[in-house]
Amino acid sequence: MSSLGVYIELKEGKVKKTNLELLTLVHQNGQSATAIMFADDAGGYVEELGAYGVEQIIQITGLEGPNSYPEVRSGQLAEIIKEQGLSDFIGTHSAHGKDLLPRVAARLGAPLATDCIGVDFEQGVATKPMYAGKVIAQVKLTGRHRLYTMRPNTITPEKAAAGTTPKIKTVAATAGTPLSQIKEIVKGVAGRIDLTEAQIIVSGGRGMKDKENFKLLEEMADCLGAAVGASRAVGQTGKTVNPVLYIACGISGAIQHFAGMKTSKVIVAINKDPEAPIFKKADFGIVGDLFKVLPVLTEELKKVMKGD
Ligand SMILES: Cc1cc2nc3c(=O)[nH]c(=O)nc-3n(C[C@H](O)[C@H](O)[C@H](O)COP(=O)(O)OP(=O)(O)OC[C@H]3O[C@@H](n4cnc5c(N)ncnc54)[C@H](O)[C@@H]3O)c2cc1C
Incomplete structure (x- = not known):
């Protein structure tokens, strides 16, 4: 043994x-x-x-x-x-x-x-x-x-x-000589969960248009206790993630992105293009404009999470 x-x-x-x-x-x-x-x-x-x-x-x-x-x-x-x-x-x-x-x-x-x-x-x-x-x-x-x-x-x-x-x-510990020196540790956004260890990830792609619009994702993430991700940040050259639930918003589903999130247990896609490749990989899909879908979905999720 x-x-x-x-x-x-x-x-x-x-x-x-x-x-x-x-x-x-x-x-x-x-x-x-x-x-x-x-x-x-x-x-x-x-x-x-x-x-x-x-x-x-x-x-x-x-x-x-x-x-x-x-x-x-x-x-x-x-x-x-x-x-x-x-x-x-x-x-x-x-x-x-x-x-x-x-x-x-x-x-x-x-x-x-x-x-x-x-x-x-x-x-x-x-x-x-x-x-x-x-x-x-x-x-x-x-x-x-x-x-x-x-x-x-x-x-x-x-x-x-x-x-x-x-x-x-x-x-x-016996004395060892550090070869590097940590000058400063800058904390990530307070309370945000590390992407690679998150159980739920709400992720945004180019369809989000502007970083300001990620507030929509943050609101949903706060409601679900999720981490916020993005295309490029997750994928072949980005991080590999393995959550129970991955919600892809305005992400087309390029092979390089899929490589980093394909082992997610459940994938939900929100995309206005019904032909977007992400729908072939998603367990659940919502065809629609994410700027209309996300606020409604977040409100409904809040009710569910509160047990209304
Ligand atoms: C060597 C190499 C390595 C790469 N590594 C990675 C990687 O690690 N991770 C990664 O993600 N990418 C990687 N890429 C890039 C990858 O090929 C794609 O370009 C990228 O994933 C596309 O990102 P996206 O889905 O956000 O954008 P897009 O492909 O532009 O898709 C945007 C989507 O948003 C939808 N959309 C637009 N507006 C709305 C709206 N209002 N409501 C709903 N939906 C909307 C569109 O229909 C579209 O499907 C790599 C590329 C190369 C060449």
Whole structure:
């Protein structure tokens, strides 16, 4: 049986939902995990991580907070993976995970499968979309250590059948030299959800005409607790998203856009052109002028969300 490490990302002191997805994947594989996190006091996470079947928490102290310096963190993680003899190590395919795990893999000389939608840890086989989603590949990883990043929103978090009370092991970070310096962190729009992790996305294309008109999308997004996206921002060269619901407004459905949102569970399209390609891909379509449709739809959604 493989020995498994899961990288736990914290956001504002909370375990990210995407990490619970990773822990679910692990216990669904019939295995238990060592959770590895940069925290000075992981005591507050024991109950939550234990509910997802974590056996052990390794807290690396001295490197908590936003000044994460992946070049320093990667060295610490590589040492722990070696020292613990972890055969498999998985993190989220988030901005941070994409920065961190390739560095860890390089330090270990280990293979890394990125943007996975499934992993069989026993076989070391990762399932992942390739060539902008045109094929779904099964990639076999070999070697002493195997690393993976998992696409967010692929798995619904589920607690383990039997909860645990994980023990905490503390490892003090050894000094590393950051090669970069974070000068300033500029927060995104307050309260807005990260696109790649959002469950619902309301997205606008050139049909929105003007950035001012994105207010219409923001109003709907606020009502649904959604993130706001756009063509170009999502796609082959943009971000890959994987929400439960993707509402495309004034987006034609170009192949390059589709590549980044095709795994959305439900796609709704609003477009005035009944021949727009997006309708061939959408589960539900509204043919109409979005400037007329959106205000009405938002008002109706508000009523539904309020339970009127
Ligand atoms: C190498 C390469 C990489 C690319 N990467 C990406 C990428 O990552 N992501 C991406 O999105 N694109 C990408 N593109 C661009 C892509 O080919 C399309 O040009 C782009 O997706 C089109 O965006 P759109 O749907 O917003 O605009 P358009 O194709 O111009 O479509 C606008 C739509 O709005 C509708 N519309 C207009 N007015 C209204 C109205 N009042 N009410 C309702 N509907 C209305 C129109 O009917 C039309 O269907 C890439 C292109 C290349 C060449």
